[in-house]
Amino acid sequence: MNILFALLVLLLPVHAFAQVFKCVNSGAVSHSSIPCSSGAASYNSSRTSGAVSSSNGVITVHRSVDGVYPLQVNLNGINVSMLVDTGATYTTVSSRIGSELGVHSCEATGISNTANGQTSFCSITVSSLSVGALRFSNVPVKIQAGLSMDGLLGNDFLSHFKI
Helix, strand or coil: CCCCCEEEEEECCCCCCCCCEEEEECCEEEEECCCCCCCCEECCCCCCECCEEEECCEEEEECECCCCCEEEEEECCEEEEEEECCCCCCCEEEHHHHHHCCCCCCCEEEEEEECCEEEEEEEEEEEEEEECCEEEEEEEEEEECCCCCCEEECHHHHCCCEC
8 A cells, every 4th residue: 555644744733724836847946825836837736855835824844755744944044954843852054054144143052852863053033933934933943063954843833733
């Protein structure tokens, strides 16, 4: 049986309704709050590459072929490929993304216990975090030394939604 297990990631934030469409036009991928133009292809639930589909105000992030749940996020105007991680306490980005965000100082620093052992982090606040049509202000984010991916959407962010 070839069943694609979907994680309902951003299922109706308690106070908002939103839909996100992931469109491909001439090879460029974009996310929009309006349906894809007639010349663009949209990802659907039959894809296994982390496709995003939406209907009835529900955003569904499908598991990619390598078993993770990727999501395109915009942090302060920078597009970042993040993974939905219900096992992560905090929303975290790599040092490389921290540099792209122009971080020169931390609000706090510390040591965190992760699935891969102890690591240092730098706490910052990003002025905006967007997922499709959903936009949030003043979002706490950790910059984690040695993080091998762009970032993780952790429970501090995910707890604001019905999942």
